[in-house]
Amino acid sequence: MLKFKFSILFALLLPLSIFVISCGSDVAKNKTLPIIGERLGIAPSGDTIYPTIPNFSFINQNGDTVTNADFEGKIYVADFFFTHCPTICPKVTAQMLRVHDRFKDSAMVLLLSHSIDPKNDTIGRLHEYAGKLGVVAPKWHFITGNKDSIYTIADDYFSIAKENPNSPGGFDHSGRLILVDKKRRVRSFCDGTDAKDVDRFMGDIQTLLLEK
Amino acid sequence: MMKRLFFLLLTIGFIATLEACKNEDKETEAKLNQEIMKIHDEVMPKMGDLNRMKRQLSAYKDEVPDDNAAMKDSLINAILLLAKTEDNMNDWMANYKYPNPDLKHDEMLKYLKGQQDTIKQINNDVFMTLAIGNGLLKNAPQSARE
Numbered sequence: 001m002l003k004f005k006f007s008i009l010f011a012l013l014l015p016l017s018i019f020v021i022s023c024g025s026d027v028a029k030n031k032t033l034p035i036i037g038e039r040l041g042i043a044p045s046g047d048t049i050y051p052t053i054p055n056f057s058f059i060n061q062n063g064d065t066v067t068n069a070d071f072e073g074k075i076y077v078a079d080f081f082f083t084h085c086p087t088i089c090p091k092v093t094a095q096m097l098r099v100h101d102r103f104k105d106s107a108m109v110l111l112l113s114h115s116i117d118p119k120n121d122t123i124g125r126l127h128e129y130a131g132k133l134g135v136v137a138p139k140w141h142f143i144t145g146n147k148d149s150i151y152t153i154a155d156d157y158f159s160i161a162k163e164n165p166n167s168p169g170g171f172d173h174s175g176r177l178i179l180v181d182k183k184r185r186v187r188s189f190c191d192g193t194d195a196k197d198v199d200r201f202m203g204d205i206q207t208l209l210l211e212k
Numbered sequence: 213m214m215k216r217l218f219f220l221l222l223t224i225g226f227i228a229t230l231e232a233c234k235n236e237d238k239e240t241e242a243k244l245n246q247e248i249m250k251i252h253d254e255v256m257p258k259m260g261d262l263n264r265m266k267r268q269l270s271a272y273k274d275e276v277p278d279d280n281a282a283m284k285d286s287l288i289n290a291i292l293l294l295a296k297t298e299d300n301m302n303d304w305m306a307n308y309k310y311p312n313p314d315l316k317h318d319e320m321l322k323y324l325k326g327q328q329d330t331i332k333q334i335n336n337d338v339f340m341t342l343a344i345g346n347g348l349l350k351n352a353p354q355s356a357r358e
């Protein structure tokens with residue numbers, strides 16, 4: 001009788017354990033994030049060429065110059081905001097702060113917030129803003145600089161990270177958060193005013209961290 | 213005893229009326245602020261267009277031959293107008309203050325109505341300057357429009 005019970009238990013547990021071992025590990029191993037943006041072509045090596053974030057040079061809340069070199073070998077989350085924005089920015093910043101807190105101890109993940117009103121968002125103002133949030137560079141850069149350069153790079157980010165491939169793209173004050181990988185390619189984005197979408201996005205950051 | 217109760221009830225009634233008026237005042241202010249924010253939300257998505265237009269006109273200006281002074285002047289004027297509109301919007305947002313505990317209701321109402329006129333004017337300016345820019349860009353070479 002006891003043997004019979006064990007057989008039933010074994011029969012129930014075996015398929016379950018196979019399912020957990022095979023499917024569970026496969027999901028973790030195989031899940032990769034897509035590379036976002038229209039393919040630009042094929043390199044002679046056979047690799048597909050994807051759009052990348054171009055070179056930039058801005059000034060952060062400490063008055064230090066921030067360039068692509070500061071993000072080398074890292075992944076980062078970019079957004080566009082301004083400190084005195086009365087409507088959506090406070091919501092987006094609250095979500096960026098969630099991303100910050102979740103990946104605070106991961107040296108691989110950085111945050112980059114671009115002010116789209118660099119005239120009013122001086123270094124001092126950005127410093128005060130970061131201080132109020134309790135965050136510091138280099139983990140989270142708040143940058144100011146040449147306005148046209150900031151808008152140009154916003155167009156670059158948003159022309160890749162757009163919902164509809166046929167839409168013209170460009171900055172739309174949507175509060176989007178954009179995930180950029182070590183090779184400067186966009187790998188995920190979300191609506192920075194929607195906490196649930198940001199949850200999914202944070203899962204994507206986790207997945208990208210595991211990528212070799 | 214009755215007299216005391218009467219005065220107590222009168223005082224409570226008086227305070228309650230004052231509080232009700234204050235709440236109504238706050239609601240009027242909040243509603244006006246919402247109307248202002250609605251116009252703000254219409255303008256904000258156009259800010260990227262304004263800046264892009266400015267960059268496109270700037271690229272076009274560089275390609276216009278020096279002997280075409282009239283066209284260069286038109287482009288420079290349009291670029292300055294776009295820059296001014298961008299600045300007006302940013303400065304308005306930087307200075308707009310709501311709620312403002314320093315102002316009494318009448319003053320706050322006057323302030324908000326003034327702000328509503330300003331943001332309406334900026335909204336008009338944005339559409340007008342973009343229309344001017346689009347008109348000029350029609351003649352621009354493809355390279356300047358990208």
